Amino acid sequence: MLHNIGEWNPQLFREIQGRLKPKTISIVTLASIIGQFLLFVYFKGMLTLKEGNYSRYCTGIVEGNSYNSYDMCNLDLWGNVQIIKELWWLDLFITMSIMGVFILLVVGCYMLIADVSKENAKNTLNFIRLTPQSAMTIFGGKILGVPILVYLFGILAVPLHSIAGLKANISFPLILAFYGLLAVACFFFYSASILFSLVSTGLGNFQAWLGSMVIFFFLSTTVGVIMNSPTFSNMSFDWLLLFNPVIFLPYVVKSTFLSPQTINYFSLNGLNNLSFYGNFWWKNAFFGSLFIITNYAIWTFWLWQGIKRRFHNPTDTVISKYHSYLISACFIVFNMGFTLQQINYDRQNESLIALQVFNFFFFLLLIPTITPHRQTLQDWARYSHENSVSSRNKMADLLLGEKSPSPLSIIVNVSIVTLYLIPSVLIFSYGEDKLSYTIGFLFSGMMIIIYGIIFQLFLTVKNQKRNLIASASISSLIFSPFLTLIILGAKGTEYNIIWLFSAFPLVGVDLTYPLSMLGVFLTQAMIIITSNYQLKRVLNKAGISETKALLNDRVSSLS
Incomplete structure (x- = not known):
């Protein structure tokens, strides 16, 4: 055998x-x-009972208020304690x-x-x-x-x-x-x-x-x-x-x-009331x-896609960019399905904040899995510098390439989630806050894009501990708004403009003035453009340096 x-x-x-x-x-x-x-x-020791004892396995009924919720033990005609075996x-x-x-x-x-x-x-x-x-x-x-x-x-x-x-x-x-x-x-x-x-x-x-x-x-x-x-x-x-x-x-x-x-x-009520897009499958x-x-x-299935990639090539990203788009689509379909169980006036805001929390943690896991590291980016930058390609091919490479930087891919993933999420919220939510919810999710998407670009930027740093530096930088960006709110002694949605720079802007978007929202949007857009420009500059410089190094090596070998 x-x-x-x-x-x-x-x-x-x-x-x-x-x-x-x-x-x-x-x-x-x-x-x-x-x-x-x-x-x-x-x-078995729980069944060593006598008449007058209290136990969950006994069948006697206690009248009035007893000191516990157990039933009294009674004897049957043969003198044995009656129990629910x-x-x-x-x-x-x-x-x-x-x-x-x-x-x-x-x-x-x-x-x-x-x-x-x-x-x-x-x-x-x-x-x-x-x-x-x-x-x-x-x-x-x-x-x-x-x-x-x-x-x-x-x-x-x-x-x-x-x-x-x-x-x-x-x-x-x-x-x-x-x-x-x-x-x-x-x-x-x-x-x-x-x-x-x-x-x-x-x-x-x-x-x-x-x-x-x-x-x-x-x-x-x-x-x-x-x-x-x-x-x-x-x-x-x-x-x-x-x-x-x-x-x-x-x-x-x-x-x-x-x-x-x-x-x-283990009451069945929870499963009976659980629904997915209004379908009570668990009844x-x-x-x-x-x-x-x-x-x-x-x-x-998606876990095994990552296992196969990392096993055959440990330096690859955990998942490909193409697979990341499909994973994002799967995620938001499931996440939205359970969010729409109970959208009503009383708990609508809580449900949508929970949805935003799930989205945030999903992208916190997704971003590192599709972000290439320094050596991979250097190889890609050198290839791009040596081989002039059309803008169309370059766009395809940025969207689907194995070694290309991740910002555009992160934007696409955020767009997939947001484009599915916003129409669902507009259709199924109640009240006059639909515009606020839409703006809140847009701000959330922009903050995730900022995290992704900065994370990629720090992975290009020439330092052995760049993973730690990148993670620490993103962590500080995530926690600094909450730390600021604590220092200011904010209660509830006070200092709501700070919430718009956090991972969960939906909390503060309701009470923020339109002009303030516009200012926050322009600031976030400027951060995205500046960070992206800096990343492009770093990659161009790396491509030129790598090409020069290769040419020098070839010249020295010929001489």
């Missing part, structure tokens, strides 16, 4: 051979069995489900990031690049092989987990659907971990800890919202919940036919699951 695996995927064979040792298998098996035993004993099994099933999600995603992602980081540090990844295997084969082998002990730990827990689900009257197809969704989630998060490890090579040993802690924080936050909130936010933030496989558990809980008051967690478990899997599939 191992020989067949080696023929199919040599990388997977190497991972299995290196990790599945008798000692490690024994340790993981014992850890899984002992962990399940201790968890079962803990839950299905609820006890459901609690065990849910606990194991959440623990399984955390173990598979947090530990699995840590192992993958640490493994790829180790390969990078030892330069063995460069040798793997020389093999004829594709990126999908190599990293697919790592996804299947590196966390294989985590898979073993989880598989050993499946029998008890499945029994607990069946005893709680959960249908077996729903249990299988949860396992399938968890597998899809693992593939998404593991793909994201691999891309993160290929991109953030300068973090060293901290790389794996940072990645796994971010995932742990994300899972903890979203699990708390899904588990305890009777309804969701009805804003863009709800989109994040779909990336947590725990989102499927309300369907599982509902299938037990226990009353929501008895269970008191049905099948369509809800299909949408969640589609969401995973789309973003996993």
Whole structure:
């Protein structure tokens, strides 16, 4: 069997051979069995009840106000405490489900990031690049092989987990659907971990800890919202919940036919009220699951585009300019769909500010992924200087070229998002603030363009720490308006003109005078033009210098 695996995927064979040792298998098996035993004993201890005790598993009804929300324990005709066994099994099933999600995603992602980081540090990844295997084969082998002990730990827990689900009257197809969704989630998060490890090579040993802690924080936050909130936010933030496989558990809980008051967690109300462009897909478990899997599939596909590029050429940008346009289109379609859940007079401004926050963080991630570095720009500048091309070809190169500077591409990405966003806001928003919202999103787009051009400009600096300099410069630009507002002691939307120079101008655009808006617009336009001119000057100078250096080398070699 191992020989067949080696023929199919040599990388997977190497991972299995290196990790599945008798000692490690024994340790993981014992850890899984002992962990399940201790968890079962803990839950069993909750059933050591006597008459008059209070417990969520008891069936007695307490009249009046009790000191807690639990029911009183009563005895049946045979003197046994009456309990709701299905609820006890459901609690065990849910606990194991959440623990399984955390173990598979947090530990699995840590192992993958640490493994790829180790390969990078030892330069063995460069040798793997020389093999004829594709990126999908190599990293697919790592996804299947590196966390294989985590898979073993989880598989050993499946029998008890499945029994607990069946005893709680959960249908077996729903249990299988949860396992399938968890597998899809693992593939998404593991793909994201691999891309993160290929991109953030300068973090060293901290790389794996940072990645796994971010995932742990994300899972903890979203699990708390899904588990305890009777309804969701009805804003863009709800989109994040779909990336947590725990989102499927309300369907599982509902299938037990226990009353929501008895269970008191994972209410289906949140999913019932969740909509996408007014379509309530999540009222049905099948369509809800299909949408969640589609969401995973789309973003996993884009992650793999970045993995393939960075694997075959580590100096390339993470994604191509052409792909960035498609990613921007996908992003705004999803983001706008969840924003339009509840656009009304009461929460309209909050929903649109949340939309702007999501747009800002999206571009904060997108800009570094399409921005080439100093050496790449020098090569492009030299080529442009040596080869005169028509303005039409140069424009195409700036829009789609692999090595060309990013400002025009950033402008196009911002335009894609803005041109989809503004008509949607104008059509679906209420009141007389539509013009203010439009202006607010335009200012936001201009600030993002400023960040992008300045980031590209600082990456041309002749300094080994130019990445750090560029990141620090953009961070200071982002935080300086908020720091200014704090120093001035601003309350609410005071000093609204400063908000127009921040990442979220929608907050202050309402109370700003038209003349002030015009001044801000002209200032931002001047910053964009000046920064772009400076970038062009730097690139022209670099092209001339590189050409002269090459000519001198040729002359010296001939002499």
